Amino acid sequence: MRGLTGGADDYLPKPFDLTELDARLQALWRRRDPVTLQKVGSWTIHVDTYQVDLADRSVQLNRQELQLLLKLAETPGQPVHRDDLHREVWGQDEVGVRIVDVRIYGLRQKLGEHTIEAIRGLGYRLNLQG
Template identity: 40%
Template sequence: MRILLVEDDLNLADAVCSYLRAKAFIVDAVPSLAGARAALASARYAAVLLDLHLGDGDGLMLMPGLRTLPERPIVIVLTARDQVSDRIRGLDAGADDYLTKPYDPAELLARLRAVERRRSSVESATVRLGSLEIDLGNDQVRVHGAPVTLTQKEWALLRVMASRPDRIHSRETLLDALYGFDDDTDSNTLEVFVSRLRRKLGRSHIQTLRGLGYRLVPGDDAPDAGPETGA
């Protein structure tokens, strides 16, 4: 999942980015409305974490533009304003959730996952597809009951597909889940990570739809032998 953090407190932004990146999320951080609009014009985000008090205006000024996107991202408002009226204003503007500063990054992660499940119509944090079991709440994967170790990039790719297992995910959507603004990417990098996941999960679990993208499907074949390394 690629996330846009709109936060002008640079120390807080660094802490949140570090925490979420350690959980295999791709996070781009900007300190202003202008930066947010530029980021949204150049990349697709699954979620926006939005501070209200920004140097160039109220964060909620971003909401009309978010509503016009082909697929509106999850929006969680993060603010020091703790009045009930401010929460109501944020939710009425279209935010999915509201978290008051100071907050525990673990609570932010839990709310992000909860909203993600609601938006994707996935009732449980655990997705089961044949022999594959993906626990989105605890970042754990099992095949035939045996735990599978994934790199951060592999997990980032898998969680996007597992969050919407009914959907065909385009190359562009999956690349957005793997790389932020400051990352370099090769033209075949997605295929490399898909190949690694197939080795670890079993090849039949990831279906290729030529010209459209990839999706997770039930499967029952065993993973290939031998661990792989990578980013």
Template identity: 40%
Template sequence: MKLLIIEDEPEMLENMRQTLERQHYIVETATDYSAALHKIGVYDYDCILLDITLPDGNGLELLKTLKASGKDEGVIIVSAKDSLDDKLAGLNLGADDYLPKPFHMSELHARVKAVLRRRHFDGNPHISIGNVSIFPETREVMVENQPLVLNRKEYDILMYLITNKKRLVTKTALAEHVWGDHIDQADSFDFIYSQIKNLRKKLEHATITIEAVYGVGYKLEVIS
């Protein structure tokens, strides 16, 4: 899962980033309105943690832009502005939650998990597709009730394909989502091919398969 933290306080930003990276999220950051506007325009995220007060703009304007573009990222407003007006404005604009500062990092993690569960998994604690069951909170994967051992990237690829099941996922979108926006610096997609090849082998007894669309990307299919 890929998150974006928009926060201008360096210490707070670093604490949030470290906390969420320990939970195996891909975490990207922006410290001002301009950088955040660029990132939400170019990349896709599962959840955005949005501060309202930024050095060069208002976080609520970013939220308006995000929703006007038709993107469906989960949004949690994280702000020291603990007023009813700000909370209602954010929720009315389409935010999923509002977390006033100061807060415990454990609460931040719980709020992120709740938003991701509601948005991607209809609130269920686990996902079932074919004979595969996935438990996102523990990152466990089972095939016919037998544990499947995946490395971090294999798991992230599988989750991204499952949350986009029946859709064609381009190689670029997959790389950006699993490896972050530094993927722009990569010379080729060989690292994706390698991870997909290994993942396919591990899923040999599963009733799902990863289909390659030559020159474009991948699609998850359920084997009937």
């Protein structure tokens, strides 16, 4: 109950049915901000279709790549720590924090090698001039 009074939107006690968890997650996803387009520099991010329009082409992303890009796009040019990216995209999953590096590599392959920079000790930053 402390979670709900502390600001949580929902609570699911153990043991729980995975189909109920999935249904609750889908309901939360539907309640999110209905913004479907986001402009970042000259890029247009189509949140609903997981597509990014760059200056010269369109790129299709998967859900995790899109979430990473949106998190980096909140503060373009400013580094975001790997732990923050991990928490934002994977939450409390037991997936190791190195998955961030793997997904960043995939984003670089799709968006351009220099679009996301690694800043030693600080994390990653979106470089729109890359």
